Amino acid sequence: MIETIYIEKKIKNHPRTKFILNKFKKSRLLEIDKYTEIFNKRSQNFRIQKANPNLILAHKNDGFVLPAPEGFGIGSSENFYFSHMFNCIYDCRYCFLQGMFSSANYVIFVNFEDFDISIKNVINKNINSKITFFSGYDCDSLALENVTGFAKHILPLFKQYPEVDIEFRTKSIQREPFMSIEPMKNVIMAYSLMPDLMSSSLDNKVPSISKRIKVISDLASKGWKIGLRFDPLIYGQDWKFLYENLLEKVYNSIPLESIHSVSVGPLRFPKKMFKDIFKLYPKEPLFTGPLSNSKDIISYDMKIEEEMSVFCKNLTLKYLDNSQFFRCFA
Amino acid sequence: MIKGDFLNKMSIRWVVALKEEAKAILDYYKMVLVNEKTLYPIYKNVEETHWLTISGIGRHNSAASTSYLYTISHAPKWTSWINIGIAGSGKGDYGSVCLVDKIFNQNSNITYPATMPKSNLPKMSLVTTDMPILDYSSKELIDMEGSAFFDIASKLTSKEFICIMKIISDGPRDDIKQLTKLKIIQLVRSNLSKISEVVSYYENLSENENQIIAKPDIFYKISSNWHFSLTQFYQLENLIRRLDVFCVNEDIMELIKHCKNSSSVINALNSKIENSKIDWSDV
Numbered sequence: 001m002i003e004t005i006y007i008e009k010k011i012k013n014h015p016r017t018k019f020i021l022n023k024f025k026k027s028r029l030l031e032i033d034k035y036t037e038i039f040n041k042r043s044q045n046f047r048i049q050k051a052n053p054n055l056i057l058a059h060k061n062d063g064f065v066l067p068a069p070e071g072f073g074i075g076s077s078e079n080f081y082f083s084h085m086f087n088c089i090y091d092c093r094y095c096f097l098q099g100m101f102s103s104a105n106y107v108i109f110v111n112f113e114d115f116d117i118s119i120k121n122v123i124n125k126n127i128n129s130k131i132t133f134f135s136g137y138d139c140d141s142l143a144l145e146n147v148t149g150f151a152k153h154i155l156p157l158f159k160q161y162p163e164v165d166i167e168f169r170t171k172s173i174q175r176e177p178f179m180s181i182e183p184m185k186n187v188i189m190a191y192s193l194m195p196d197l198m199s200s201s202l203d204n205k206v207p208s209i210s211k212r213i214k215v216i217s218d219l220a221s222k223g224w225k226i227g228l229r230f231d232p233l234i235y236g237q238d239w240k241f242l243y244e245n246l247l248e249k250v251y252n253s254i255p256l257e258s259i260h261s262v263s264v265g266p267l268r269f270p271k272k273m274f275k276d277i278f279k280l281y282p283k284e285p286l287f288t289g290p291l292s293n294s295k296d297i298i299s300y301d302m303k304i305e306e307e308m309s310v311f312c313k314n315l316t317l318k319y320l321d322n323s324q325f326f327r328c329f330a
Numbered sequence: 331m332i333k334g335d336f337l338n339k340m341s342i343r344w345v346v347a348l349k350e351e352a353k354a355i356l357d358y359y360k361m362v363l364v365n366e367k368t369l370y371p372i373y374k375n376v377e378e379t380h381w382l383t384i385s386g387i388g389r390h391n392s393a394a395s396t397s398y399l400y401t402i403s404h405a406p407k408w409t410s411w412i413n414i415g416i417a418g419s420g421k422g423d424y425g426s427v428c429l430v431d432k433i434f435n436q437n438s439n440i441t442y443p444a445t446m447p448k449s450n451l452p453k454m455s456l457v458t459t460d461m462p463i464l465d466y467s468s469k470e471l472i473d474m475e476g477s478a479f480f481d482i483a484s485k486l487t488s489k490e491f492i493c494i495m496k497i498i499s500d501g502p503r504d505d506i507k508q509l510t511k512l513k514i515i516q517l518v519r520s521n522l523s524k525i526s527e528v529v530s531y532y533e534n535l536s537e538n539e540n541q542i543i544a545k546p547d548i549f550y551k552i553s554s555n556w557h558f559s560l561t562q563f564y565q566l567e568n569l570i571r572r573l574d575v576f577c578v579n580e581d582i583m584e585l586i587k588h589c590k591n592s593s594s595v596i597n598a599l600n601s602k603i604e605n606s607k608i609d610w611s612d613v
Contacts, residue, residue: 038442045444045490049445053445054445283571288573290604290606
């Protein structure tokens with residue numbers, strides 16, 4: 001239940017605004033000039049807002065498509081991301097969003113058509129390169145799909161550009177619109193996964209790993225390409241046993257030919273971000289692990305990162321080709 | 331106050347314009363006058379968890395008394411700040427209590443309180459004016475203090491810890507001239523159960539925040555036994571907070587009992603963290 005919805009005056013009559021408001025008939029509506037009047041102001045507490053977030057409907061003015069951070073990619077030479085939303089309905093303790101924003105309210109930018117224009121511009125400017133777009137870097141790309149309809153909106157655009165890949169990265173078990181339409185070869189349905197034991201402690205309000213695997217399996221059977229994202233890799237007692245169980249379970253539940261790529265990524269935070277997150281959750285077990293500071297990045301020791309990546313890679317190569325495995329560092 | 335005084339204590343600070351508005355609150359929370367000679371009257375309960383000041387009417391008084399209460403009461407970081415009072419309304423029902431979720435002042439500045447308690451109380455916008463106004467048309471709530479209180483309180487804490495509640499006392503059908511001191515007292519008293527329900531949310535918020543912010547006891551014990559530089563203090567706090575999640579105090583003390591100086595304490599604690607492996611089945 002969203003108690004209050006703030007709406008920028010500029011988009012109060014936008015059809016998508018009306019479409020979204022129609023789903024929250026009991027919420028109190030407040031008109032605002034700019035979403036920044038509410039979002040990410042000083043003197044806000046992310047943790048407390050996260051317990052009962054409100055929704056902000058806004059118009060995005062610029063920065064629709066941005067280059068993906070270095071080390072964030074699955075084989076293309078050019079990587080870009082876009083976010084139709086800020087923040088996420090889930091509450092994962094390792095998530096960088098909790099350190100990036102001081103506000104936990106959800107912002108949905110309703111002018112999807114401006115994303116379309118920017119995406120087309122980027123494609124046209126990089127016509128000779130292999131491009132991948134990542135949807136939902138600042139949010140989960142599908143968790144609120146039934147409210148926003150963003151994936152349903154953007155898929156037809158990518159149908160026009162079969163040589164350009166788009167990845168929807170999610171922890172949700174959202175099946176639509178994907179189960180209702182024909183699979184597209186340039187769409188990667190990427191799922192973040194970690195061993196159940198860790199997920200049940202760290203992935204708050206997120207569907208269980210087994211539910212995610214079930215949806216992956218259904219989408220794969222329908223013909224969608226699947227990305228598996230073991231990112232971040234979480235360390236702890238029996239981590240080898242836990243990751244081995246998870247990887248074996250996944251590779252034995254999904255048709256292997258449906259797997260587009262597998263990536264692993266380390267747990268890393270910029271120092272300032274870690275400080276902010278640690279302040280919010282000082283009793284979080286994740287932060288009791290062997291994390292240390294190296295060049296203003298808080299992470300596990302390099303040896304641990306390396307050992308975990310190699311372990312997952314070796315397991316993966318029992319099932320898949322080396323060219324399908326990627327290590328991400330962003 | 332010494333650190334032990336804060337442990338597990340919530341902290342509430344009230345800013346109320348009129349004594350009549352405060353009467354029922356003072357009784358309910360058992361607050362008594364602290365001292366006759368303060369700049370603004372200050373009340374507190376025996377546990378010193380609730381403090382209240384009578385600000386008088388107007389934005390300047392509200393701002394000044396909020397700052398004054400902050401200083402006099404040594405309000406800690408986890409304090410919840412509450413402003414309650416009567417208000418005119420062109421839309422609400424006489425006698426009903428509302429939560430404020432949008433605040434305008436006469437300079438057209440708009441502010442928005444943040445996350446609010448889940449409550450059945452209506453939420454309304456508040457206009458804070460410098461002069462009493464009788465044109466209630468289209469205005470949800472009108473008062474003379476709210477925006478100034480919010481401006482100052484939001485410099486003292488994060489917005490989630492600030493609450494403005496208003497009880498509708500006058501409007502197009504309820505002439506302000508009919509408002510008496512007794513009626514004001516009764517307006518607050520008749521809403522006490524709803525008010526206390528909201529306040530209990532802020533009490534819990536404050537208590538939880540205190541528990542999160544408070545340094546573990548063992549931090550004080552260690553920092554008094556060795557001499558730490560300022561940088562080491564931060565390192566120590568960080569390490570102790572992390573160790574405190576999975577080590578009992580005795581184990582931590584055992585680790586460092588032979589340490590000769592602060593550096594060796596930091597090294598010993600660091601080494602424990604570096605070699606820790608979380609047992610996720612135990613979390």
